[in-house]
Each structure stands twice: as structure tokens, then as C-alpha cells.
Amino acid sequence: MNKRTVITLAAALSGISIQASAQFKGDDDGILMQQAARRDSIAIAEATGGWWTASMKDHDARIAWWREATFGCFIHWGVYSVPGGEWKGKKVGGYAEHLMRKEKIPRSEYAQQLISTFNPVDFNADEWVKLVKDAGMKYLIITAKHHDGVAMYPSAIGDYTIGHSAFKRDPMKELSAACKKYGIRFGFYYSHAFDWEHPDAPGNDWDYQNPGGDKNLYGGTAWYDHHPELLPKAVKYVDEKSIPQIKELLVKYKPDIIWFDTPHKLPLSENIRILKAIRETDPDVVVNGRLARSPAVSFGDYKNTADRPAEFYPVEGDWEAIPTTNESYGYSRYDNSHKPAAFFIRLIAKATARGGNLLMNIGPMGNGVIDPRDTVILHRIGEWLGTNGQSVYGTEASPLPLQHWGEVTRKGNKLFLHVFNWPANGQLVLGGLQGNIKNASLLANGKKLGYKKKNTSDWIFNVPTKAPDTVNTVIVAEVEGAIKGDEARLLASKEKNILRAFDATLHGKGLGYGDGKAGKDFVQNWKKQDQWLSWKIRLNEPAVLKLQLRYVKEDAVKGNTFLLRAGDQKIEGKLGENETGILRLPAGTYDLELKPGNINGELMKLQEVILTGN
16 A cells, blocks of 8 residues: 555545534634544554554455354353342343443442452353354354453453452453363453543543543543543553553453444544554454444454344445344343344344354353353254254355345355245245256255256246245255356245345435344435435236335324336335335336435335235
8 A cells, every 4th residue: 555545545534524624614613623533544544554454464364264153152241240130129221231331330339239249150161152152153252341341350450350359260261261172263342442430431421520421521422522632531541451451361361353342432543543552462363343443444354233133234345243132232130022043043144145244142140150041042043053054154145136035145156045935836936046056955954956947047946835944944056157146136926025225226325224223224314306226126927016115104204205116117105195006017127216206304214115916
């Protein structure tokens, strides 16, 4: 990377901040924003012009094991696991690991009530890791320090550590050893930017009135830009605790991966400085995407999507999602919203089919025992992966278009068809494969399947009339030569076709995605006439398709209108009054376009266009 490239990249990365400050040019706010942009630009230029760019030369080798692993276990376990969502007899909702912040527990009281008494006598690292291995998980990441600031190992830095507890063992050391025994990659979660115990760290606004907390002091989220005079205090925390403990973990335990969170609590310049310290200490450790990132560049080894996903928005490159068994990451005795194992089995297939990893979270109890509600889920996933793991580990996204019955993953010349919706007529149609199949079978038992080529792009498999696995039956198809996919998605003329907003092509500036949590799988900010969505579709025979829209009802404005068009067929609808209609389409390929009519506020937060054949 030459000097001109570095300068150009730095300018691009800081452009948003500089443009945002232009309206304040000449006043104090504008000057502060320009200073902040320059601060981050200097850090970016140093990284991209030197050490970071050099470190990325080994990126593929460093991340190779992570790409092969595909499925991992995230563990949130801390002194907060003992109360498990309860404080002084009161139920505390939300993330149980946020107990200290939610209840504004003073630092001294938290230490006295939770750290000093912490004694998980039933903790058994071997049992934990054996369970993880049997669940088919290939890597394990555990909280070495969460936002409460407590080191879950006997740290030599500071006094907020379980070294001052009644538990006189090192659970991180024991877990590291057990992972080596069972062939599981091992790593740490470390909260580098959000620390509620340290007097100089962002986050605690009840003991110290520090920025970065719920009170939104000193300008709120970007406090370091509005009040740069406070930044030396946070730098002091980074120098005294964050970087020293990270180095301590790297040197003492030699993890394969280290995982960070909430980078927005510190300026980008500090996050880049922490990453530089990591690369100087251990150039081979994998670093996730939540340490240092800007709108233009993610400085980690891969990207992270939002928490608790149910669906996935498009992400380029290597990425990872972090679902949890219920709605809390730390153990909560009151949260019984555990999803069935089937949800995760299908989620694994969805992530893998889109080129991502799944890091699934569990929250062990304060006594050191894995929550029995989690073990049930893990056992069932393990059973499925024990039979079908070949369709997940080391696979990648296939070049084929989406299928109405499920997902497709690929490894070499093999396609793995993950069938969620089994065909009742005993014929499964694979759409959009431009290549020749030489063998097909059920992955679970190796039973050969008959198949035939329907046309240049589609294949028909003869399958049992009853699904061998109602959650996810996998068919493996071996292909001769190159595997190429059709651009258009084949629709079923007599069945339901779900076209997700996440899978649409977005047109016009300003459209964005929801975070993919349950109910938030939408396209948003649809406020202009030149914004629209499209899907490329194909039909092998004429079809009469009935329209249904799924969108977030509570955010919709009744009376907004839309136009759905395919070829010369169109449906004009009005939200809340006339949302349905019929498309009568001959066989062929179409651009299905959804455009706005009258917009009052936001057109809608669209989740799905559903076309059902009659």
C-alpha cells in the first residue's frame, strides 16, 4: 500500500465526520468534530500504512481454522451468574450479565456481595468442554472479563478479580487445558471499552459520573468527540487495565481467538491502539470484528452481525453471528424463552449457506453447572451434526440462487441441500444449477436417490414421500465440473414462495437493514420515491400467484401505497386496506419490483413478499 493510498483511505474513513461537522463550521462543535476526525485519521493512516496492512498478509493462514470450524460455543459466565437475574429479592429483566448496571450496584457492594463470595464448587471444565464437543461445536469463547470489570481468572492487574473470591482455582486455565484435550479451539471474550468498576473507564455513571453510561453524560455516545478533555482519563484506563489484562491473557493462556464488544464506548483511535498492542504480542491470534471498525474498514479478522439473530442480512466476506438459547447471554433463572433445537439447526444451515459462522451462546449457572435447559438443546444439535456435520464444517455459500424449500451449502464438488420444507409429491426440484450431477444420496444413511435433468438449469430428485428428518433433511449431490448458478430464483408455481427483504436488491440511497433479531428482519428508511426493491425470479410454467406482504404493522402508516410489478403484470396496493392481489405470469424470467406510491413518513418496514401459487 503506497502513501497516496493511505492518505486517500484515511480521508474516506474520516469523511463522514468531517461532512457532518461542516454545518457547524466556525463554531465550537464544528471545531471539535474536525479535531476528532483528524485524531482517528492519524490512527487509521498509521495502521493502513504500516503494521495493520502487514498483519493482514497472514490473514488467510491465521483464520483458516475458524473458517473450517463454522460452529462454536459462546459462554457468558461471571459472578453475575450467581444471582441469575435477581437482586435483593427482585426480578431483573433483560440481559442478566448487566445486573450491576441495571441495579446501579456500587463497586464496593458488588465486590463484597458477589466477588468475595463467588465459589462455583460444581464447576468442571472437562464436563463443560465434553458437552461442547458432543454438541458439534469446534471452538469455545468464554468471558474472561465482561462489562462488570471482574476478571474471571486470578489476574495480577487490579483487585476486581476472582483471585479475591472464595474460589481458589483458575477456571480459564482449566478450560484451556480441557479444550486442548478434546481438540477444541479456545478463546476469550474481553470487554475492553466498557468497564463499570474502573474509575477512569467509560460506563459507570452511578459511582463516578463517567461518560458512556445510561445517563448519556457529556454529549452521549460520542462523548470523546464533544469533550476531548475527558479522553486522557479513558486512555489512562486503557493503559492501566485494558491493554495489560489483554496481554496477560495472551501470554498466560495463548488463546486461539480473542473477542471484543461495544467499541463505540471508546474512539476509533483507542480501539486501533489496542489492536496494535495485540498484534505486537501475538500476531497469530484471531480477533473478531467488534474491536476496531469504521464505515469503510473492519480492522478485525472477520465481521460480526447483530446479537440474537433469527435471519441474516447480507454481509460480504467472513462473518459470524451470535444467537443465544433464550434472550439473555448470562444465566437468568427467570428467562424461560429457550428456543427449540430445531431453530438452531436451521440457523446453522442459514448462516453457513450465506458464508458465515454461528457462535451459539449458553449461560452456565453460578454454581458452575450448565443450565439443564441448555443441555437439552445442545444434545439435540449434537445428534443432528453427528449425522450431518459434513454439510456444515468447512463448507461455504453455494453460487446457486435461493430455494423455496431450504438452503444450499457447498464443499468442493458437493452440494448439500438442506431441506426444511419436504415435498409431499416425492419430487424435490433444485433450481438454478448449471452443471451435471453425477450422484445423489441422503447424507444421513447414504441411500441413493434417483434424479433427472429437467432443463438447462433445473434438476428433479426422487425422494421419499415422508421427510427422514422433519427439521432438516440433507441431500448431497456430487457435481461434475464447475458449479455455476443461475442468477434468477426459481419459484414454485403451486406452492408458497417467500422472498425476504434481506435477499432483495436495494435501489436508491438511504435504505438499510434491521438487525435480524426476531421481528427485525426488515428493510428500513424507505422514505423516497427513488428507493425500491427487486428480486430476479423465474418460472418454468405459467403461474397464478397471490400476493401477501409481511411488514412491521405497528410502524406502518395506513394509506401508504405501493406498486408490485413483474413484466406487464402489476398490483397496486394500499397498506391497511388493499394489500393483496394476483400476478398471472407466463413461464419466463422476471425482475420483480416493489416500488413506492404515496409515502407518508416511511413507506413500510418490509420483511417479506409472499407469492403463493394457486
